[in-house]
Amino acid sequence: QKEVEQNSGPLSVPEGAIASLNCTYSDRGSQSFFWYRQYSGKSPELIMFIYSNGDKEDGRFTAQLNKASQYVSLLIRDSQPSDSATYLCAVSRDNTNAGKSTFGDGTTLTVKP
């Protein structure tokens, strides 16, 4: 089993719809959770991070964390073609392995106009 697993893509949604990206992790000591976006041929860039159970909203993006279920998700509302990219989930133990994150394989999202 991989340490961080993401729902296999590709995921295709129409413009304006909600895109839902999911991630599960195996290390119960994980404390920090990140979503990176990576456009084709570019480097990953952080779009959201969450540390506490519940929801965290930033514009059209909402991250959801459930530590008991070892599950983190990213919702993208009003999806735009510019959201088409690969989304990487990353988790970190933070205090003990501060700075070290383990990444999932990513889910590729396509938003169709």
Added chain:
Amino acid sequence: DAGVIQSPRHEVTEMGQEVTLRCKPISGHDYLFWYRQTMMRGLELLIYFNNNVPIDDSGMPEDRFSAKMPNASFSTLKIQPSEPRDSAVYFCASSYRDRGSNEQFFGPGTRLTVL
């Protein structure tokens, strides 16, 4: 700040040759990471440093790979000898641990092709 700087951006070499990848982290950052990304294996952490000291090199695939960080503003990843299976995009990233945040800022990557 200019962000994380990597050089070269593209490298094409022949099997058996030595390859050196370079990275300049964001000024003030105390963590530096080297990753490798391929379609088959995704984004893999190779090694990371804290305050110029290697902390975890368990991801380094074999002895052909070595990394150094002689000072806070420079790191190298060396492959000697290179093999075709080393072809990948190599990313350097840096971060600053502030109140538990460990957001990593990635450089543009070096696309390595070993023929």
